[in-house]
Amino acid sequence: MCPVDDASNGVDGHAHTNGHTNGTTNGANAAPETNGFVAVETKQNPHIQTSNPYQPVGDFLSNISRFKIIESTLREGEQFANAYFSTEVKIQIAKALDDFGVDYIELTSPCASEQSRLDCEAICKLGLKAKILTHVRCTMEDARVAVETGVDGVDVVIGTSSYLREHSHGKDMTYIKNAAIEVIKFVKSKGLEIRFSSEDSFRSDLVDLLTLYSAVDKVGVHRVGIADTVGCATPRQVYDLVRTLRGVVSCDIETHFHNDTGCAIANAYVALEAGATHIDTSVIGIGERNGITPLGGLMARMIVADREYVTKKYNLKKLKEIEDLVADNVEINIPFNNYITGFSAFTHKAGIHAKAILNNPSTYEIINPADFGMTRYVHFASRLTGWNAIKSRVEQLGLEMTDAQIKVCTTKIKAMADVRPIAIDDADSIIRTFHGNLHRKEDVPLLPGMTEEEKKLFEMKQAELSGEREKRSLDEAADAQAEVPSGKKTKTGVAA
Amino acid sequence: MCPVDDASNGVDGHAHTNGHTNGTTNGANAAPETNGFVAVETKQNPHIQTSNPYQPVGDFLSNISRFKIIESTLREGEQFANAYFSTEVKIQIAKALDDFGVDYIELTSPCASEQSRLDCEAICKLGLKAKILTHVRCTMEDARVAVETGVDGVDVVIGTSSYLREHSHGKDMTYIKNAAIEVIKFVKSKGLEIRFSSEDSFRSDLVDLLTLYSAVDKVGVHRVGIADTVGCATPRQVYDLVRTLRGVVSCDIETHFHNDTGCAIANAYVALEAGATHIDTSVIGIGERNGITPLGGLMARMIVADREYVTKKYNLKKLKEIEDLVADNVEINIPFNNYITGFSAFTHKAGIHAKAILNNPSTYEIINPADFGMTRYVHFASRLTGWNAIKSRVEQLGLEMTDAQIKVCTTKIKAMADVRPIAIDDADSIIRTFHGNLHRKEDVPLLPGMTEEEKKLFEMKQAELSGEREKRSLDEAADAQAEVPSGKKTKTGVAA
Numbered sequence: 001m002c003p004v005d006d007a008s009n010g011v012d013g014h015a016h017t018n019g020h021t022n023g024t025t026n027g028a029n030a031a032p033e034t035n036g037f038v039a040v041e042t043k044q045n046p047h048i049q050t051s052n053p054y055q056p057v058g059d060f061l062s063n064i065s066r067f068k069i070i071e072s073t074l075r076e077g078e079q080f081a082n083a084y085f086s087t088e089v090k091i092q093i094a095k096a097l098d099d100f101g102v103d104y105i106e107l108t109s110p111c112a113s114e115q116s117r118l119d120c121e122a123i124c125k126l127g128l129k130a131k132i133l134t135h136v137r138c139t140m141e142d143a144r145v146a147v148e149t150g151v152d153g154v155d156v157v158i159g160t161s162s163y164l165r166e167h168s169h170g171k172d173m174t175y176i177k178n179a180a181i182e183v184i185k186f187v188k189s190k191g192l193e194i195r196f197s198s199e200d201s202f203r204s205d206l207v208d209l210l211t212l213y214s215a216v217d218k219v220g221v222h223r224v225g226i227a228d229t230v231g232c233a234t235p236r237q238v239y240d241l242v243r244t245l246r247g248v249v250s251c252d253i254e255t256h257f258h259n260d261t262g263c264a265i266a267n268a269y270v271a272l273e274a275g276a277t278h279i280d281t282s283v284i285g286i287g288e289r290n291g292i293t294p295l296g297g298l299m300a301r302m303i304v305a306d307r308e309y310v311t312k313k314y315n316l317k318k319l320k321e322i323e324d325l326v327a328d329n330v331e332i333n334i335p336f337n338n339y340i341t342g343f344s345a346f347t348h349k350a351g352i353h354a355k356a357i358l359n360n361p362s363t364y365e366i367i368n369p370a371d372f373g374m375t376r377y378v379h380f381a382s383r384l385t386g387w388n389a390i391k392s393r394v395e396q397l398g399l400e401m402t403d404a405q406i407k408v409c410t411t412k413i414k415a416m417a418d419v420r421p422i423a424i425d426d427a428d429s430i431i432r433t434f435h436g437n438l439h440r441k442e443d444v445p446l447l448p449g450m451t452e453e454e455k456k457l458f459e460m461k462q463a464e465l466s467g468e469r470e471k472r473s474l475d476e477a478a479d480a481q482a483e484v485p486s487g488k489k490t491k492t493g494v495a496a
Numbered sequence: 497m498c499p500v501d502d503a504s505n506g507v508d509g510h511a512h513t514n515g516h517t518n519g520t521t522n523g524a525n526a527a528p529e530t531n532g533f534v535a536v537e538t539k540q541n542p543h544i545q546t547s548n549p550y551q552p553v554g555d556f557l558s559n560i561s562r563f564k565i566i567e568s569t570l571r572e573g574e575q576f577a578n579a580y581f582s583t584e585v586k587i588q589i590a591k592a593l594d595d596f597g598v599d600y601i602e603l604t605s606p607c608a609s610e611q612s613r614l615d616c617e618a619i620c621k622l623g624l625k626a627k628i629l630t631h632v633r634c635t636m637e638d639a640r641v642a643v644e645t646g647v648d649g650v651d652v653v654i655g656t657s658s659y660l661r662e663h664s665h666g667k668d669m670t671y672i673k674n675a676a677i678e679v680i681k682f683v684k685s686k687g688l689e690i691r692f693s694s695e696d697s698f699r700s701d702l703v704d705l706l707t708l709y710s711a712v713d714k715v716g717v718h719r720v721g722i723a724d725t726v727g728c729a730t731p732r733q734v735y736d737l738v739r740t741l742r743g744v745v746s747c748d749i750e751t752h753f754h755n756d757t758g759c760a761i762a763n764a765y766v767a768l769e770a771g772a773t774h775i776d777t778s779v780i781g782i783g784e785r786n787g788i789t790p791l792g793g794l795m796a797r798m799i800v801a802d803r804e805y806v807t808k809k810y811n812l813k814k815l816k817e818i819e820d821l822v823a824d825n826v827e828i829n830i831p832f833n834n835y836i837t838g839f840s841a842f843t844h845k846a847g848i849h850a851k852a853i854l855n856n857p858s859t860y861e862i863i864n865p866a867d868f869g870m871t872r873y874v875h876f877a878s879r880l881t882g883w884n885a886i887k888s889r890v891e892q893l894g895l896e897m898t899d900a901q902i903k904v905c906t907t908k909i910k911a912m913a914d915v916r917p918i919a920i921d922d923a924d925s926i927i928r929t930f931h932g933n934l935h936r937k938e939d940v941p942l943l944p945g946m947t948e949e950e951k952k953l954f955e956m957k958q959a960e961l962s963g964e965r966e967k968r969s970l971d972e973a974a975d976a977q978a979e980v981p982s983g984k985k986t987k988t989g990v991a992a
Binding site: 080081082229230231232234235236239259260261262263264265266267269270273284285286288289290291294297298300301304305332333335336337338339342343344345346347348364365366367 | 577725732761785829838839840841
C-alpha cells in the first residue's frame with residue numbers, strides 16, 4: 001500500500017503545461033466516461049493513456065507526479081515574527097530557491113512599502129529560471145503597481161468568508177466578483193499570469209466560492225487559489241473541496257495551508273490527489289503564527305510518493321543550505337525534529353533500531369538521506385555507544401582517523417558521558433578537538449569549562465573504561481535490545 | 497466547512513466503554529441499514545440517537561468526539577536519540593501525564609533491561625488514574641514477564657510486512673496467528689487488557705492483515721493496532737485501511753503514526769474519522785527519528801474539531817509544563833513552531849495581522865490560547881514595536897510596571913534593536929532586567945556583553961527615540977500594513 005508509485009502514468013512533469021495557455025479552453029472541461037470512472041481533463045492533467053495495468057482506478061485527478069511549487073518564503077515567510085529581510089538577503093534567498101528549482105517565487109506586495117517595491121524590481125531583474133510573482137490585494141490600485149515591477153505574474157486575494165465580508169470590506173459577492181474580473185482582465189492585458197484566491201476559504205460559503213471561481217475561470221484566470229488562512233482544514237475537507245472545484249474550473253488550482261493544527265503537509269498532499277496543481281511552501285515553513293507547508297517537509301512527503309519526479313526536478317542537496325540561510329536570518333534554530341535536516345531525522349539510537357539499520361536501512365527508513373546529501377546517523381552520545389558508531393560519525397564529519405584512534409576517542413566520549421550528560425554537539429566537539437589534538441603539540445581540553453572535580457572524575461572513568469573492549473560491549477548491548485537478536489532469529493520484532 | 501462540530505452527536509466521551517468488555521460481543525458487529533447508510537456498531541461507537549438534524553450523513557464511524565490517548569513518551573519517547581530517563585524522571589513524567597488526563601501510559605518493555613522492569617513496577621504502584629500498559633514482543637516469554645509487573649494491560653506487536661517476515665523472524669502468517677492467539681489467551685486469563693498490533697502495517701499485505709486481525713478479534717483481543725512504523729502512510733490510505741478494518745473487527749482500534757513525511761497528526765485525525773478509537777502520542781512527538789503524533793499537536797487538532805470534549809477531558813493548562821519537563825530531560829529546545837507552545841504559535845507581527853488580532857482574535861486564530869493557559873503575543877522585538885505590544889508582554893511575564901515605566905522600557909528595546917538584531921529572548925531579558933532595576937540601587941546592564949561602541953550607539957539611539965510618541969507610530973505603522981486600514985473600510989484583505 002505504501003509507498004504508492006504514482007509516477008507510473010508516465011506524464012512528463014517537466015512539461016510547462018500550466019499557466020499562460022488556458023484562456024481559450026476555459027469551460028471546456030468535458031467529463032468523458034472511462035471504464036465507468038468520470039475523469040476531468042484539463043491542461044494540467046491531460047488524459048494520457050498508460051500502459052501500466054496497476055494504475056489505480058479513479059486516479060485521473062491526481063497531480064502527485066506533476067505538481068509545482070510556489071515558494072513564498074519572501075512573502076508568507078516575511079510575515080513570520082522574526083523575519084526582517086534586507087534587500088541583499090532577499091536576493092540571496094531568491095537565488096538559492098532558484099538553484100533548488102522551485103517553479104515560482106512569490107514576493108511581498110510592492111504596495112507594502114517603497115522598499116518592498118524596489119526589492120521586487122531588483123529580484124525580477126536577476127533573470128532567474130523561476131517565475132516571479134507578487135501577492136497583492138484584489139484592487140486596481142494594487143494591480144497597477146504590481147504589473148509595473150517586472151513580475152511574471154500577479155497573485156490577487158480577497159476575503160470571502162462571511163466574517164471578513166461583514167467586518168472587513170463590507171462588500172457582497174457581486175461586488176467581489178466584478179472587482180476580480182476587472183483586475184484579472186487588466187493583468188491579462190499586460191501579458192502576465194494571474195491568480196485569483198479567496199482568503200480563509202474553509203470558513204467561506206461553498207456556493208459563494210464555487211460561483212466566484214467559476215466566474216473568474218470563464219474570463220481566463222490562470223489559477224484559482226484556496227487558502228486555509230487559519231489552519232483549520234482537515235485532509236478530507238481539503239480533498240472534497242479541491243475535487244469539487246476541479247469539476248467546476250478548468251484552470252490550475254493553487255493551495256495554501258497553515259499548520260496551526262498540524263495538517264499543512266498532509267493537506268497539500270491530498271489537495272494534489274484531488275487535482276490541485278500548485279502548492280505554496282516556505283523554507284522551514286516560516287510564516288504567520290507557526291507557519292505553512294514547509295518546503296523540506298513537502299519534499300519528504302513527495303519523494304516517498306514519486307522519487308523520480310522529485311529527484312529529477314529539484315536540487316535536493318541544496319535543501320540544508322537554504323534552510324540554514326533562512327534560519328540564520330530569522331534567528332531561529334532548526335527544530336530537532338525538522339523533516340530531513342533535523343538532527344534526529346535520520347538518527348537511530350544504538351541498541352534499539354541501530355543494528356537493523358546498519359544491516360539494511362530500508363527496515364526503518366522510508367527516505368534515503370543520500371538523496372538530500374545527508375547521512376544516516378547512529379546516535380552515540382551515550383553509555384551504550386560503541387566505537388563503530390563513533391567511526392560512522394567521524395566519517396560524517398569528514399575527519400580522518402585510524403581505527404585505533406577512534407577507539408581511544410570513543411573511550412573519552414564514554415567517560416565524559418559518565419561525568420555529565422553530553423549532547424550531540426558536545427560529542428561532535430569532542431571528536432573534532434580529539435582529531436585536532438592528534439596534529440597539535442599540546443592538547444586542547446576536550447570540553448571547555450570542566451571543573452577540577454569533573455576532570456578528576458573523567459580521568460577515573462577513562463581509566464576504568466580503557467580496559468573494556470568497546471566493540472564487544474556495543475554488540476552485546478545492541479543484541480540485548482535489538483528487534484532481532486542475532487542469535488535468536490525466531491524472535492519477533494518489538495518496535496512499532 | 498471548518499471547524500466541524502462533531503460534538504453534536506452527544507456521546508459522553510467520559511464513559512469508559514472500551515477495553516475489558518468486548519470479549520463476549522466479538523463478531524457481533526452487525527451492520528444495520530440506516531437511511532441507506534451502513535453503520536458499524538461497536539462498544540466504542542454505539543448507535544445513540546441524535547436530535548441534531550445537521551448531523552453529517554455517513555458519520556457513524558467517526559470517533560472524533562470520543563477518542564482516547566495512549567501516551568507513549570515512556571516507550572516510544574524513550575527510543576528518541578537523546579532520551580535516557582532515570583527512574584525519578586520516569587515517575588515525574590508519568591505523574592504529569594496523569595495530571596494532564598491521558599487515558600493510558602505506555603512503558604518500555606520490562607524485558608529490555610532489569611531497570612526497565614523495576615521502573616515498570618514502580619510506576620504501576622503509583623496508583624495513577626491512567627491505565628498503565630507495557631509494550632512487548634508477541635512471545636510467551638515476554639508476556640509472562642509483562643503480566644507480573646502489575647500493569648493494567650499488555651501491548652503486543654509483531655512484524656507482519658513481507659520484509660520483516662522474510663528477513664527477520666522468518667515465520668509465516670499461520671505461525672504468527674497461532675503465537676498471537678496463545679499470548680492473547682494467556683494475558684486475558686490474567687484479567688488484563690490486551691492489544692495486538694502489526695508492525696509496519698502500511699507495507700504489509702492487506703489480506704494477511706485482515707485475516708490476522710479477524711482471528712485475534714474472535715478470541716477476544718481488546719484492541720488491534722495499526723502502526724505506520726516508517727512514516728510513509730498518507731491520509732487517504734489511513735482512512736481506507738481503518739475503515740476497512742472497522743468492518744472486520746468489533747474490538748477497539750489503536751493507531752500509531754510516525755512523522756517522517758509530515759502526516760502524523762493528520763493521519764491520527766482521519767483514523768478517528770474512519771472509526772479508530774485510540775491514538776498513540778508522545779510529548780513534543782519524541783520517538784524514533786523525527787518522532788510520532790505529538791500530544792500537543794493532537795490537542796491543537798482535536799480542540800478545533802470538538803472543543804467541549806477536549807477541554808472537559810484534558811487538563812490543557814498543564815501542556816506547557818509537561819513539554820518543558822520532557823524537553824529539559826532530553827536536552828532539546830521546544831521548536832520555534834511547536835504547536836500551541838512554540839514561541840510563534842500565537843505571535844502576530846506588529847503591522848501585519850496584529851491590529852486585526854487585537855480587534856478580534858478569531859479573524860486569524862482558530863485556537864484560543866487561553867484554553868492552554870497561554871496568551872496571545874504581538875511581536876515586538878522590532879523597530880515597529882509600540883509600547884502597547886510591550887505592555888502585553890510585560891503582563892504575560894507576570895511583571896508589574898506602570899504605563900510610564902513600560903514606555904521607557906519600550907524606548908530602550910527599540911534603541912537596542914537599532915544597535916543589533918534582538919531575539920525574543922533578548923527582549924524578554926531586557927524587560928526583566930529593566931523591571932529588576934526599578935527595585936535595585938544600582939542598574940544591571942540591560943544586555944550583557946555590549947561593546948563600548950554598542951553602548952555609545954545605544955545611548956545615541958535612545959536619545960533620538962525618547963522624543964517620539966510610541967503609540968502613534970505603532971498605530972500608523974499598523975495601519976499602513978494592515979489588512980483593513982482603519983480609514984479605508986472599502987479595501988480588501990491581503991494576507992492569506
